Amino acid sequence: MSTQSNNKERSSNPDHSSARNDVAVFLDLDNLVIGAKQINLSFDINLVLDYIKALTNGRIVLRHSYGDWRQDQQLMRDLASAGFITRNAIRLNNYSKNLADMQIVVDTMETLLDGQEFTTYVLMTGDRDFTPLVQSLRKRGKKVIGLGVKHTTSQNLADLCDQYIYYEEIVPTPQLSDAQVRELLENSLQQLLSNEDRVRASILKQHMSDSSKGAFEKSSHAEGSFRKFLEKYPELVMVVQEETTIYVTRPQKQENSAAPLHVRYRRELKKQRLRVVKKDARFAILKDLVRHLTTEEQVRWRELIDTMADEYKATEQKISKNAINAVLLVARRAQVIHTLKDKSLSTAPVLLEVKGPKAYQEAVMRCDAVYVKEILELTEEFDETEAAVALYYEPKYGHYLKTLIKNFERFGM
Secondary structure: OOOOOOOOOOOOOHHHHHOOOEEEEEEEHHHHHHHHHHOOOOOOHHHHHHHHHHHHOOEEEEEEEEEOOOOOHHHHHHHHHOOOEEEEOOOOOHHHHHHHHHHHHHHHHHOOOOOOOOOEEEEEOOOHHHHHHHHHHHHOOOEEEEEEOHHHOOHHHHHHOOEEEEHHHOOOOOOOOHHHHHHHHHHHHHHHOOOOOEEEHHHHHHHHHHHOOOHHHHOHHHOOOHHHHHOOOOOOOEEEEEOOEEEEEOOOOOOOOOOOHHHHHHHHHHHOOOOOOOHHHHHHHHHHHHHHHHHOOOEEHHHHHHHHHHHHHHOOOOOOHHHHHHHHHHHHHOOOEEEOOOOOHHHOEEEEOOOOOOHHHHHHHHHHHHHHHHHHHHOOOOOHHHHHHHHHOOHHHHHHHHHHHHOOOOOOO
16 A cells, blocks of 8 residues: 655654654544545544554554544444544534534643653644644644545645655555446546537546545556547547647437438537537527627636636536537638637637627528538538538428528628
């Protein structure tokens, strides 16, 4: 088993190596147990105690824990079975949290006065508030071992301890078989791409790690480049890079002439970066786009996307940033908006081109016209009904598309 960081044996008193090594353990439940749950790990006190015994080659004489006993009844039973005395500190506010910390400090310092000589103190916490306690113990010739989880551990506290152990590094990791990894990848792609055409590779990797409770991250499959890992499964996933961002999407299948015409239309549009967002989401995005650019003098591309995404999240509308970006790209092609020059599109100011009380309706028609014109140019086969299904998922809009074609000149096409 590996331990992290400062495995520097800085014992202040070298004579302790030949003396009896009595160990005192103080467990901060709120910091360690809750921190472990946040990374999908259960806290196993017996695993920790066995590790401490092997590491110190000593006797664990004192075992105290501090925290809200109501948070995990099974854990409380496990602690009692392991010989821990638990001091309850039910958190009602931030002051309650500080009270628990004070109890640990007071009880630890009292051991220096009660005649029991502890050589080693184990502080199971990552809270930086305990740095003065660590300094005080080491000043008195005590060896201090810290134990916590990475994301809740203060680096200052870890550096001050003689040795600091990260809990996730001592937890045995179940080995994933090739079949399990493939199933994990398939399930993660299924969930992430159910409503999206693509997602960032980093999101997929995090989803696989979370779904496997960290097992994927620790497996040999996660060693090296995640992109190289994905490229081993071309039948499941396709990797696409845009500038410095790597995305994953479903693999492109061989074009099938037997595929419905509207499906082929959508495929061709997507290749031209004219993704067809479903009409309800597309209309909502265009309406809010007009509203924002009418009321705000200047807003940048990325800021606009983030603002709209936050609004949709607040109102529980399932419209992603990718969908907003896709509609903005079509709107720019349709001259509904235009962007000023900047270092990149994400920082470019966005200005509204359509004006007046019917700006939203004009925006919808212009975007639809761009779709239709692109279909006309990309394929010799054109069918208004199939085009209506491609853009609106309903054939009844075919007549409307015929009207759009007659008005191409008005739209500057």
